[in-house]
Amino acid sequence: MANNKIEEKFNERELDRIIEMAWEDRTPFGAIEFQFGIKEDEVIEIMRRNMKKSSFKMWRKRVQGRSTKHKMKRSADQTQFKSSRQKHISGNKLSKK
Numbered sequence: 749m750a751n752n753k754i755e756e757k758f759n760e761r762e763l764d765r766i767i768e769m770a771w772e773d774r775t776p777f778g779a780i781e782f783q784f785g786i787k788e789d790e791v792i793e794i795m796r797r798n799m800k801k802s803s804f805k806m807w808r809k810r811v812q813g814r815s816t817k818h819k820m821k822r823s824a825d826q827t828q829f830k831s832s833r834q835k836h837i838s839g840n841k842l843s844k845k
Contacts, residue, residue, distance in 0.1 A: 754790050755797065763794065770795055771807065774816045 777788040
């Protein structure tokens with residue numbers, strides 16, 4: 749399946765980070781795209797494949813239309829949120845420990 753190819757590009761740690769960023773309400777899909785090079789629909793597919801069905805449905809309901817997840821829907825005075833767990837990441841690569 750083509751969708752497995754998306755996940756094959758990433759190691760387990762990177763997939764965990766993508767899922768973690770997607771789960772965070774204030775991390776926009778654009779930040780995931782910048783860091784990992786995958787679009788919103790690919791993130792959704794990763795979430796669908798790696799979560800229980802009920803958890804995926806709950807997540808989709810929560811983030812659908814949420815202004816903080818979609819940069820174009822944010823108000824101008826809303827600044828970029830950066831998770832405290834994100835400090836080890838630079839550009840498109842996870843930094844080595």
